[in-house]
Amino acid sequence: MLGPLVVKAATGRELCLKRPKHRQLLAALLLRPNTTVASGLLIDYLWGERAPKSARGNLKTYIWQLRGMIAALDHRGARIETAGNGYQITVRPDELDTLFFHRLSRQGGEALRRGDIAAAEAAFSQALDLWRGEVLQGLTLSEPLNAWAGILAEDRLRVMEDLMEVRIALGRHSETIGPLRRALHENPLRERLWAQLMLALYRDGRTSDALLAYQDLRLHLIAEIGTEPGPAVRHLHQRILAADPGLDAGRDRRPAALAPAGEDPPGRAATSAPFPADAPAQLPSDAGPFIGRGGELARLGALLSAPGAGRGLVVAIDGPCGAGKSRLAVHAAHAVASAYPDGQLYADLHGTTPGLAPLTPDEVLARFLRSLNVPETGCHLDEAAALFRTHTAGRRMLxxxxxxxxxxxxxxxxxGGSTSAVLVTSRSRLTTLDATMRLHLDRLSEREATDLLAACAGHERVRAEPQAAARTVELCDRLPLAVRVAGARLADNPHWPVARLAARLADADTRLDELSHGDLSVRESLAAGHELDHHPEAGELFTLLGRLDIAEVTASLVAALADRHADDVQASLDTLVRARLLESSAPDRYRMHELIRLFARAHAVRPEGGWECAGRAAHCYLLGVGAPLLLNLIGA
Structure with missing residues (x-):
């Protein structure tokens, strides 16, 4: 995998994979070895958004062919097995170079932590020797596969940096100069590499070259992103200018990873402020299956883990209640956490948490500063924000x-600075926040929703009742939260057929009651997002729209129905769109998710006079809306 894709038996025989889809499929399985990879995800890996209708059948054929070719080469039984609604390839750590690479990387890190620099150098060196070129070199990669390749490339670069730092600490600075220059040719904005090159040149007696290297870095940064080098590299530059004896070879043979808290390791492009003894790792658990959102996850992975990532990145993820924004952000953060060695901070801001008031920025800053070992100051918001920026400037944090x-x-x-990345989730589009990338999440596809139901309730049950499963996810509006609740209910009632739950969900009056289990409740989640106290007219319009059984409305229709001025209705519609209670995918076209409509209907108050409603319906009819709406409103 770490180079052109090659499969060899112990005898030396090599597997010839002529078809691109066979190579892509094998790569997709080997990127997640000894783990079930859902069929839907494999389809995304092979075809992306342009999957043909025959994709699932084609996938089964490719699996069957690949299984036979590997069995003929290996003679050790089936390596690729069907597992639930997906497939799994089984390999030992010493049979797959990516697994062996990560094992050696961990061994090197462990050796560093116990102070065995020589053992760390040997492990890091062996890990890098496994690379024969770029990841899956020569293979056309889909977007998700390319994202995985980017993560592995980032891991390679990080191990190379660790190896260079260890060799400099061992006094082998001369032999690091060439590899560092080659690495910088491909990664000219990597400040840690520049700092290592500057230190290696200085210890090799080439002070002028070390100072020229700093000028090269500065020119690259100004030309590419308009910033100056970070504080740690600037500090190293000043120490070289002053011929600081502490930079001499042999004075301190510990790499940055072993320097005690409070010291400023010369080889590490980080921060002039002392690092905490332990970098914070506050991400919530990522346990459980992650289904769907393959395209969005690939975009996040490529952006956050590519060489040079983290340079002032702000990614804003928005979407309606239950769309899985938090799950995607946490999963993506775990996937790229190794690219942010200075730690990960996390805060649930409780913007729409049932029963909890939103956190103020002061409260969150106090938590973050404590996590960075900053003493309590009791300062005001502006001062606390400035202090936070000071202590994060130059650090590489997520x-x-x-x-x-x-x-x-x-x-x-x-x-502060430009070396960290921020992931923000919100139901609202944070359009006034400068963001590098914006992601809008909507419903899952039918395939993704069914896969999620199967992951929660059991693949065999879903496979045995495909029509009932499809009906269930549609009644859940294909929203991840609702599908998870449905899956949890099925898992808690193993004797239920899927059709029974589908029948219970079919009753619109009780559907929201059915979509509640344990600490998961679609109704409570919706209620927390129903913050229209400051917009009473929008609230009235929301409940009124909940009584309509039509998929899409226009502003003129709503104005006639509400007997209000068109401008007032437009303002209320805009408020509902911002609150993610309505969706607008085209000018003057609005639709409401089915579960949100049921929630709005439950809060609707009947007008005092039925004739008033009928009169408005007739008005709509005369405007050309049509008889179906007339009958619907009179019936209501």
Whole structure:
């Protein structure tokens, strides 16, 4: 995998995979070895968004062919097995170079932590020797596969940096100069590599070259992103200018990873402020299956883990209640956490958490500063935000701000410098927040929703009742939260057929009651997002729209129905769109998710006079809306 894709038996015989789809499929399985990879995800890996209708059948054929070819080469039984609604390839750590690479990387890190620099150098060196070129070199990669390749490339670069730092600490600075220059040719904005090159040149007696290297870095940064080098590299530059004896070879043979808290390791492009003894690792658990969102996850992975990632990145994820924004952000953060060695900070801002008031920026900053070992100061918001920026400037951190209310809650929590990345989730589009990338989440596809139901309730049950499963996920509006609740109910009632739950969900009056289990409740989640107290006219319109059984409405129709001025209705519609209670995918077209409509209907108050409603319906009819709406409103 670490180079051109090659499969060899112990005898030396090599497997010839001529068809691109066979090579892509094998790569997709080997990127997640000894783990079930859902069929839907494999289809995304092979075809992306352009999957043909025959994709699932084609996938089965490719699996069967690949299984036979590997069995003929290996003679050790089936390596690829069907597992639930997916497939799994089984390999030992010493049979797959990616697994062996990560094992050696961990061994090197462990050796560093116990102070055995020689053992660390040997492990890191062996790990890098496994690479024969770029990941899956020569293979056309889909977007998700390319994202995985980017993560592995980032891991390679990080291990190479660790190896260079260890060799400099061992006094072997001369032999690091060439490899560092080659690495910088491909990664000219990597400040840690520049710092290592500067230190290696200085210890090799080439002070002028070390100072020229700093000028090269500065020119690259100004030309590419318009910033100056970080504080650690600037500090190293000043120490070289002053011929600081502490930089001499042999004075301190410990690499940065072993330097005690409070010291400023010369080889590490980090921060002039002392690092905490243990970098914070606050991400919530990522346990359980992650289904769907393959395209979004690939975009996040490629952006956050590519060489040079983290340079002032702010990624804003928005979507309606239950769309899985938090799950995606946490899963993506775990996937790229190794690219942020200075730690990960996390805060649930409680923007729409049932029963809890949103956190203020002051509260969150106090938590973050404590996590960075900054003493309590009791300062005001502006001072605390400035202090937070000071202590994050130059550090490479990943910060997840989950469940935000608006941009004003988020803005004081953005870190300083340009080496960290921020993931923000919110039901609202944070359009006033400067963001590098915006992701809008909507419903899952039917395949993804069914796969999620199967992961929660059991693949065999879903496979045995495909029509009932499809009906269930549609009644859940294909929203991840609702599908998870349905799956949890089935898992808690193993004797239920899927059709029984589908029948219970079919009753619109009780559907929201059915979509509640344990600490998961679609109704409570919706109620927390129903914050229209300051917009009473929008609230009235919301409950009125809940009584309509039509998929899409226009502003003129709503104005006639509500007997209000068109401008007032437009303002209320805009408020509902911002609150994610309505969706607008085209000018003057609005639709409401089915579960949100049921919630709105439950809160609707009947008008005092039925004739008033009928009169408005007739008005709509005369405007050309049509008889179906007339009958619907009179019936209501």
């Amino acid at each position: 910060i997840v701000l989950d469940n935000a209310v608006d941009a004003s809650q988020v803005r004081p929590l953005l870190p």
